Amino acid sequence: MTVHSFQEHFDKKIDDEVMIEPRDWMPDDYRKTLIRQISQHAHSEIVGMLPEGNWITRAPSLRRKAVLLAKVQDEGGHGLYLYSAAETLGISRDEMLDQLHTGKAKYSSIFNYPSLTWADMGAIGWLVDGAAIMNQVPLCRTSYGPYARAMVRVCKEESFHQRQGFEIMLTLSNGTEVQKKMAQDALNRWWWPSIMMFGPPDADSPHTAQSMRWRIKRFTNDELRQKFIDVTVEQAKLIGLTVPDPDLKWNDATGHYDYGAINWDEFWNVVKGNGPCNKERLEARKKAWEDGAWVRDAALAYSKKRKARKENNKTLAA
Ligand code: BYC
Numbered sequence: 001m002t003v004h005s006f007q008e009h010f011d012k013k014i015d016d017e018v019m020i021e022p023r024d025w026m027p028d029d030y031r032k033t034l035i036r037q038i039s040q041h042a043h044s045e046i047v048g049m050l051p052e053g054n055w056i057t058r059a060p061s062l063r064r065k066a067v068l069l070a071k072v073q074d075e076g077g078h079g080l081y082l083y084s085a086a087e088t089l090g091i092s093r094d095e096m097l098d099q100l101h102t103g104k105a106k107y108s109s110i111f112n113y114p115s116l117t118w119a120d121m122g123a124i125g126w127l128v129d130g131a132a133i134m135n136q137v138p139l140c141r142t143s144y145g146p147y148a149r150a151m152v153r154v155c156k157e158e159s160f161h162q163r164q165g166f167e168i169m170l171t172l173s174n175g176t177e178v179q180k181k182m183a184q185d186a187l188n189r190w191w192w193p194s195i196m197m198f199g200p201p202d203a204d205s206p207h208t209a210q211s212m213r214w215r216i217k218r219f220t221n222d223e224l225r226q227k228f229i230d231v232t233v234e235q236a237k238l239i240g241l242t243v244p245d246p247d248l249k250w251n252d253a254t255g256h257y258d259y260g261a262i263n264w265d266e267f268w269n270v271v272k273g274n275g276p277c278n279k280e281r282l283e284a285r286k287k288a289w290e291d292g293a294w295v296r297d298a299a300l301a302y303s304k305k306r307k308a309r310k311e312n313n314k315t316l317a318a
Contacts, residue, residue: 006025007027009025010024010025010026010027010030014143014213014214014215017215019143019144019145019148020143020144020145021145021146022088022089022145022146029210030214030216031089031090033207033210033211033214033216034086034089034144034147034216035086035089035090035091036105037211037216038082038085038086038089038147039082039083039086039091039096039099039100039105040105040106040107040108041082042078042079042080042082042083042086042096043079043096043100043105043106043107044107044108044111045075045076045078045079045082046075046076046079046107046285047100047107047108047111047281047285048075048107048108048110048111048128049072049075049076049079050111050281050284050285051111051113051114051115051120051124051277052068052071052072052075052115052121052124053072054115055068055115055118055120055121056068056069056072058118059118059121060118064121064168067164068121071125071160071161071164074157074160074161077157078150078154078157081150081153081154082147082150082154083096084146084150085144085146085147085149085150088146097289100282100285101282101285101286101289103273103282106271108197109193109196109197109267109270109271109275110128110131110193110194110196110197111277111281112270112275112276112277112278112281113189113190113193113270113275113276113277114276114277116189117182117185117186118168118182119168119169119172119179119182119183119185119186120186120189120190121165121168122165122166122167122168122169122171122172122183122186123165123169123183123186123187123189123190124165124190125161125162125163125164125165125166125168126162126165126166126168126169126232126235127165127187127190127191127194127232128165128190128194128197129158129161129162129165130162130165130166130194130228130231130232131194131195131197131198131228132158132197133155133158133159133162134198134224134227134228134231135197135198135224136151136154136155136158137151137155138217138218138219138224139151139218140152140155141215141218142215142216142217142218143214143215143216144216166235166239169183169186169187169239169241170239173239173240173241174239180240183239183241184241184242187236187241187242187243187244188244191243191244191245192244192262192263192266193270194228195225195228195229195259195262196262196264196266196267196270198221198222198224198225198228199221200221200264200267201221201222201262201264202220202221202222204264205220205221208220208221226256226257229248229256229257229259230256230257233248233257245259245260246260247259247260247261248260
């Protein structure tokens with residue numbers, strides 16, 4: 001087949017909703033886009049363990065501690081499935097980690113904000129995992145097979161995460177005045193960063209149009225952001241909290257909430273590395289990588305030793 005017919009075959013598969021698999025021919029830019037998105041998604045999961053990991057030892061009860069521990073462990077698992085999915089496209093895990101540690105690869109802007117109080121664990125689960133689900137459920141139908149399949153399990157776990165966060169917020173909202181205030185303060189601080197998670201507005205999103213054509217993305221950034229706002233505003237009402245947006249207003253004509261201006265300067269500033277916790281997050285990841293060197297060395301030495309022993313046994317048996 002010529003490159004031209006490979007391309008036609010690929011396009012037809014995309015049109016017919018047939019998933020692309022690792023051994024299939026794919027355009028270079030499709031491969032590059034997937035490596036970029038999946039690896040950044042993986043990094044987000046791993047860096048995303050940090051703001052919540054910060055509260056494991058301070059969770060207010062054994063139950064809360066066990067649940068938070070399980071949630072943070074799930075995020076680690078998501079990172080690992082996603083690194084594996086990206087590896088099927090021909091990039092190694094070492095290369096991806098190097099891109100993260102040298103600041104070449106991005107991770108979600110949201111994790112560069114600090115988690116200051118216990119209520120932040122509620123707000124992160126409710127809003128950040130809520131936004132993640134909104135973005136990731138459509139990714140279960142993304143056109144690249146290994147990514148789509150990884151997302152099925154990730155989404156099941158995220159939906160548990162979202163509910164645990166909402167339940168923390170519900171409990172605090174029904175608690176003392178101080179607890180209710182703490183919940184409102186967490187919503188105030190996490191609301192805008194959460195709606196920025198969906199990425200720049202469509203008009204300023206360089207990748208959306210092509211990714212929609214390739215069916216990597218099924219909805220645009222603005223479409224997902226609107227869906228999230230519509231659902232979440234109702235949930236805030238249910239627990240008696242106020243979304244910190246004075247311009248938020250139901251619009252009968254569109255059937256959606258209108259919302260106020262998003263501070264895109266803040267978003268780009270955080271994406272460029274100047275958010276409140278960017279340096280701290282990257283330092284923590286680099287330190288974990290360096291501190292873990294002996295574990296990787298030991299695992300490699302062990303596997304070499306086992307292989308040598310197996311070879312030796314084979315020779316003796318022959
Ligand atoms: N933060 O053309 P665009 C989680 C970058 S983890 C930082 O719209 P695209 C969780 C973008 O990368 C949640 N950077 O890009 C974990 C691009 O830069 P490059 C993570 C952002 O790819 C633990 C440039 O801006 N979820 O759920 O079409 C605990 C232009 O953007 C952000 C995923 O990764 C951002 N928010 O669309 C709890 C989902 N937004 O790469 C929860 C998978 C944009 O050209 N990813 N940028 O240098 C996606 O769906 C898409 O990649 C995005 C962006 C919607 C994020």
